[in-house]
Amino acid sequence: MKSPVESWVYQPEYEKMPRNKLLSLQEERLKKIVCYCYENIPVYKRKFKEVGITPDDIKTLNDMEKIPFTTKEDLRTAYPYGMLAVEISEVLELHASSGTTGHPTTCAYTKNDLETWSKAMARIYASAGTKKGDIVHNAYGYGLFTGGLGFHYGALEIGAAVLPIAAGNTERQIRLAKEYGTTILACTPSYAAYLGEFAKEKMTIDPLEELKWKSGLFGAEAWSEELRGKIEEILGLEAFDIYGLSEVIGPGVSVECSEHCGLHVYEDYFIPEIINPATGEKLGKGETGELVLTTLVREATPVLRFRTGDLTSFTREECTCGRTMGRMARILGRADDMFKVRGVKMWPTTVEHALLQVKGASQNYQILLERQEQLDCMTVQVEPEKELFESMGQDLSKLRELSLKIAESIRTMIGVNANVVLVPYNSLPRFEGKARRITDKRGLGIF
Numbered sequence: 026m027k028s029p030v031e032s033w034v035y036q037p038e039y040e041k042m043p044r045n046k047l048l049s050l051q052e053e054r055l056k057k058i059v060c061y062c063y064e065n066i067p068v069y070k071r072k073f074k075e076v077g078i079t080p081d082d083i084k085t086l087n088d089m090e091k092i093p094f095t096t097k098e099d100l101r102t103a104y105p106y107g108m109l110a111v112e113i114s115e116v117l118e119l120h121a122s123s124g125t126t127g128h129p130t131t132c133a134y135t136k137n138d139l140e141t142w143s144k145a146m147a148r149i150y151a152s153a154g155t156k157k158g159d160i161v162h163n164a165y166g167y168g169l170f171t172g173g174l175g176f177h178y179g180a181l182e183i184g185a186a187v188l189p190i191a192a193g194n195t196e197r198q199i200r201l202a203k204e205y206g207t208t209i210l211a212c213t214p215s216y217a218a219y220l221g222e223f224a225k226e227k228m229t230i231d232p233l234e235e236l237k238w239k240s241g242l243f244g245a246e247a248w249s250e251e252l253r254g255k256i257e258e259i260l261g262l263e264a265f266d267i268y269g270l271s272e273v274i275g276p277g278v279s280v281e282c283s284e285h286c287g288l289h290v291y292e293d294y295f296i297p298e299i300i301n302p303a304t305g306e307k308l309g310k311g312e313t314g315e316l317v318l319t320t321l322v323r324e325a326t327p328v329l330r331f332r333t334g335d336l337t338s339f340t341r342e343e344c345t346c347g348r349t350m351g352r353m354a355r356i357l358g359r360a361d362d363m364f365k366v367r368g369v370k371m372w373p374t375t376v377e378h379a380l381l382q383v384k385g386a387s388q389n390y391q392i393l394l395e396r397q398e399q400l401d402c403m404t405v406q407v408e409p410e411k412e413l414f415e416s417m418g419q420d421l422s423k424l425r426e427l428s429l430k431i432a433e434s435i436r437t438m439i440g441v442n443a444n445v446v447l448v449p450y451n452s453l454p455r456f457e458g459k460a461r462r463i464t465d466k467r468g469l470g471i472f
């Protein structure tokens with residue numbers, strides 16, 4: 026990166042609220058939302074009945090554990106309007122999010138919900154140093170996916186200009202970034218890396234010299250610290266990890282501050298919990314488990330103890346930035362992306378982290394899973410970095426040396442043997458939205 030941005034706090038009255046005040050605010054909002062869900066969403070009345078509780082049993086934050094979880098399956102079953110707590114006439118925006126299974130869930134917003142969302146996104150922009158006068162290059166998809174509109178509303182709230190370019194047409198992305206002088210980049214991290222690569226290779230534009238991006242807000246997929254380094258190097262910006270999901274708000278749950286040591290969760294809007302995904306038990310401080318979120322102010326489609334399926338940890342240790350809101354760790358992996366190789370659980374980011382330890386390996390890789398003689402077999406195809414690839418020529422010994430180093434790094438860091446195949450530079454697919462890294466040919470239902 027060229028230099029760190031001037032990060033600032035959009036709503037210090039909330040983001041820096043003394044912890045005891047924040048806890049009372051959470052408690053007051055929790056009691057309110059529990060009654061609200063119970064009265065307005067029959068699914069919750071039924072769930073409460075099943076475990077023998079009423080809203081009166083929820084008096085303090087410690088009573089949270091009595092509340093039954095909400096799962097993606099609950100939301101799918103209730104599709105299209107079963108989780109709606111207001112009349113449809115109160116709804117201003119509807120999003121249908123379809124998971125990997127293709128069954129949609131509904132996320133609706135009232136006027137107040139859109140305001141909350143805009144404020145949450147404005148806090149995120151402020152963390153990344155965005156001000157009036159900035160031009161946001163919004164390359165998240167506009168449409169039913171909440172990324173595009175969430176980043177759009179946040180920019181308007183801050184008073185920054187927004188270029189609603191959406192994903193795709195990479196050549197035009199770079200051209201407009203240069204011509205308009207866009208300053209803040211918002212997209213998936215894999216697309217950010219590709220934008221840099223494309224500018225240099227295909228358009229002979231050096232992003233460090235010719236583009237004005239000073240910070241980037243990257244999310245919607247898990248990514249590694251090593252990829253952050255690559256993106257910052259190639260684009261010259263400061264990269265911020267963001268987290269969110271449609272079921273609770275869209276983007277806008279949490280973001281890193283300039284310390285880059287975890288993502289501050291907006292605890293006045295959400296109560297985060299970490300549970301053991303197998304038993305549902307609440308885990309202690311700093312332990313890694315599944316993130317569960319309760320929305321405290323959502324009106325149209327509130328959720329109580331929603332199981333996100335995403336793995337992380339949470340800490341309330343003080344942060345030097347002065348925000349009092351707790352921090353979640355970078356997402357280890359989205360539940361949907363988790364896979365097992367010979368019993369070892371991992372995510373594409375686990376592999377990315379291991380391979381990017383090796384000098385000369387690029388961030389362009391694909392994972393192929395097969396079964397050979399009843400055993401899992403993982404092949405990782407990796408492109409070497411361009412300069413290295415060109416300097417290697419036909420020197421097979423150098424290529425072999427690099428692939429052995431990558432295989433060794435995967436073995437030591439993950440504990441599995443992988444076949445590493447180096448492929449020519451620019452031969453693997455690039456992605457405009459969420460990257461798809463895995464091809465699983467083992468057949469469904471075996472694991």
Ligand SMILES: [Zn+2]
Pocket residue numbers: 282283284289344345346347348
């Ligand atoms: Zn901080």
